[in-house]
Amino acid sequence: MSVERPKPAASKSPESNPQSSTGRPTDAVPDVSLAPLKTIGWSPALEESFAATAPPGTVPGRVARIDGPSALVLLDGASTRAEQSRALEDAVDLESQLGVGDWVAVEHRARHETDAIVLILPRSSALIRRRGAQREGELAEAQVLAANVDTVFVVAPAPQPNLRRIEREVAQTFASGAQPVVVLTKSDLTEDAAVAARAVAEVSPNVPIHVTSGLTGAGVEQIGAYAAGERTVVFLGASGAGKSTLANRLLGTEVLSTGEVRAGDGKGRHTTTARHLIPLPNGGALIDTPGLRSFALYDATKEVGQTFPDIESIAEGCRFRDCGHVAEPGCAVLAAVEAETLGVSRLEAYRVLGRELDYELRKVDKQTELAAKEEQRRFSRSIHKGAKKRRRLKEGG
Ligand SMILES: Nc1nc2c(ncn2[C@@H]2O[C@H](COP(=O)(O)OP(=O)(O)OP(=O)(O)O)[C@@H](O)[C@H]2O)c(=O)[nH]1
Numbered sequence: 001m002s003v004e005r006p007k008p009a010a011s012k013s014p015e016s017n018p019q020s021s022t023g024r025p026t027d028a029v030p031d032v033s034l035a036p037l038k039t040i041g042w043s044p045a046l047e048e049s050f051a052a053t054a055p056p057g058t059v060p061g062r063v064a065r066i067d068g069p070s071a072l073v074l075l076d077g078a079s080t081r082a083e084q085s086r087a088l089e090d091a092v093d094l095e096s097q098l099g100v101g102d103w104v105a106v107e108h109r110a111r112h113e114t115d116a117i118v119l120i121l122p123r124s125s126a127l128i129r130r131r132g133a134q135r136e137g138e139l140a141e142a143q144v145l146a147a148n149v150d151t152v153f154v155v156a157p158a159p160q161p162n163l164r165r166i167e168r169e170v171a172q173t174f175a176s177g178a179q180p181v182v183v184l185t186k187s188d189l190t191e192d193a194a195v196a197a198r199a200v201a202e203v204s205p206n207v208p209i210h211v212t213s214g215l216t217g218a219g220v221e222q223i224g225a226y227a228a229g230e231r232t233v234v235f236l237g238a239s240g241a242g243k244s245t246l247a248n249r250l251l252g253t254e255v256l257s258t259g260e261v262r263a264g265d266g267k268g269r270h271t272t273t274a275r276h277l278i279p280l281p282n283g284g285a286l287i288d289t290p291g292l293r294s295f296a297l298y299d300a301t302k303e304v305g306q307t308f309p310d311i312e313s314i315a316e317g318c319r320f321r322d323c324g325h326v327a328e329p330g331c332a333v334l335a336a337v338e339a340e341t342l343g344v345s346r347l348e349a350y351r352v353l354g355r356e357l358d359y360e361l362r363k364v365d366k367q368t369e370l371a372a373k374e375e376q377r378r379f380s381r382s383i384h385k386g387a388k389k390r391r392r393l394k395e396g397g
Pocket residue numbers: 185186187188189212213214215216237238239240241242243244245246257258259260261268269270271272273289290291292
């Protein structure tokens with residue numbers, strides 16, 4: 001296949017040899033990964049942004065997968081392995097944290113194993129979750145799950161959808177700037193898919209819901225329509241929900257591995273281990289993600305309201321503007337629960353998500369405060385050092 005890229009990089013393309021036994025990550029992607037960038041969403045607006053900010057000599061690309069220090073980047077009709085530049089690696093802000101789906105500027109490095117990612121273009125959307133501290137004393141941090149996504153499929157099994165998890169993922173999707181769509185899978189395993197869909201509709205008003213089966217292919221075409229027009233979709237949801245199975249259906253081949261669910265609790269075994277962007281045969285791209293054990297909200301205060309429009313509108317009838325809907329007199333929300341027009345578990349979910357965000361915001365405030373103090377300390381220390389140095393110079397000369 002003849003591909004156009006800055007320079008040939010056959011030696012650094014493990015993707016040309018998916019079965020490589022070198023121990024390097026295998027980048028098994030179908031040939032469509034060599035598609036022109038515009039088929040996966042490269043637009044005139046992005047072109048303009050690139051032209052205005054990318055260093056000369058770099059080419060545009062899209063991050064398909066991140067493996068530790070290096071990433072598989074799709075170029076225009078080619079792909080390469082690239083590492084983040086020092087500046088990007090050292091940056092701590094979310095905008096500089098590389099995510100799958102990011103549009104980047106790639107610099108070819110002839111004498112290196114890998115090319116370099118030198119710039120991340122501004123994102124149209126970013127799906128972010130909070131990652132708890134890994135070690136004691138470490139701060140919880142935010143993680144970019146997927147970038148430049150148009151639609152987020154919140155995937156759950158129709159036989160047993162976890163409504164609380166769906167609420168959470170819908171809220172975070174609203175916060176990301178992408179559109180949420182709930183996808184119920186495994187409809188072939190239940191007679192009650194319609195009942196499940198109604199239950200989901202109650203916890204996610206104004207969000208489209210699709211009932212599908214990765215086994216029979218039911219509903220798959222409707223899901224695929226969201227990627228029409230070179231758009232990007234991402235699959236989110238618990239392990240074993242059937243994300244990769246559906247993704248393979250859209251791809252038309254078994255690109256992604258799928259796994260058994262445990263007999264006891266029906267949970268998955270975390271078959272997918274990395275996020276992966278794959279171009280779709282008819283244009284557009286999908287991002288498959290591993291089922292996360294927990295999905296903590298990040299910076300989604302406003303969106304919790306958007307996820308619970310039913311409660312927000314009932315709350316307009318509360319006597320007090322800042323009603324907490326706990327025991328306040330004249331609380332319309334409590335009255336609705338009493339009258340059974342609002343489910344008590346739904347109200348509980350609203351409270352839980354609200355509390356979680358309050359807690360988060362307080363913590364963020366605290367972190368900002370600590371960072372400001374540290375900055376101040378460093379600043380005065382450097383002034384101090386500078387003064388010492390000047391004194392020394394004076395004394396010496
Ligand atoms: N009967 C039936 N089984 C399905 C369907 N979709 C997925 N499965 C099965 O459910 C199991 C899990 O499917 P996966 O697609 O691997 O699930 P996943 O969401 O990608 O899971 P992780 O990668 O672990 O996050 C596999 O054994 C699939 O064959 C479906 O629509 N019907």
